Amino acid sequence: MPALAALLMLATLPARAIEPFTADYKAGYMGMEANGQMTLTREENDRWRYSLNVRNALADLSQTTVFEEKDGQLRPLSSNDTNKVLVKRSRKSATYDWAAGQARWSGDVKADRAGPIALKAGDMDALLIYLAIVRDLNAGKPLKYRMVDDGRVKQLSYTTAGQETITIDGRSHTATKIVGDDERRKTTAWVVDGMPVPARIIQQTKNGDSLELTLQSLR
Numbered sequence: 001m002p003a004l005a006a007l008l009m010l011a012t013l014p015a016r017a018i019e020p021f022t023a024d025y026k027a028g029y030m031g032m033e034a035n036g037q038m039t040l041t042r043e044e045n046d047r048w049r050y051s052l053n054v055r056n057a058l059a060d061l062s063q064t065t066v067f068e069e070k071d072g073q074l075r076p077l078s079s080n081d082t083n084k085v086l087v088k089r090s091r092k093s094a095t096y097d098w099a100a101g102q103a104r105w106s107g108d109v110k111a112d113r114a115g116p117i118a119l120k121a122g123d124m125d126a127l128l129i130y131l132a133i134v135r136d137l138n139a140g141k142p143l144k145y146r147m148v149d150d151g152r153v154k155q156l157s158y159t160t161a162g163q164e165t166i167t168i169d170g171r172s173h174t175a176t177k178i179v180g181d182d183e184r185r186k187t188t189a190w191v192v193d194g195m196p197v198p199a200r201i202i203q204q205t206k207n208g209d210s211l212e213l214t215l216q217s218l219r
Contacts, residue, residue: 018048018069018131022219023197028212030085032056036213038130038197047077050127054211060084065127074132076125079149092150094125105151113151125149130189130197133158133178137191143178154182158189166190166199168215175199
């Protein structure tokens, strides 16, 4: 019974309050080392700006999502995605209109990816999944999400794969390993209790591209 009681308590833990942060990562992209950074900043009207930037000599990747917290959910309002690889550049923007219940995309998008796509409660874009995984794992909630991103809808499911020790800024931490595969991309993340974002992320696409982020400092 004590073990059962502990599990029930874990399942009802409240989500931790959102707090601004800057996370610096050592990154690997296209087989080369890179610098990576995640930031979360507060904006007016209870909105938040969440960004991921990865840069090296070959590429400059930038993703930014503006979102709000609504009834305990992280609700995207807009996003911008800019990718520059060698001399090729692409820019995409998304608008999540919750009053109309629709998401639309513009910029370098195909006509069949412009939308609109009907929104449902709990929908998130790809970037917000990182924040949701950490919050839901710590609260003992299922790691299942409906992602509305890049003109598509995907059902994502992540599972835990044990614990491992990782080193951050010279200190050892116990991390829970999380694995998800959406048939196009496999994502592995390591979550450390008390940290708002994964301490390590590896994304591998079916065409061989990979992105790796390893946390160096958090402030």
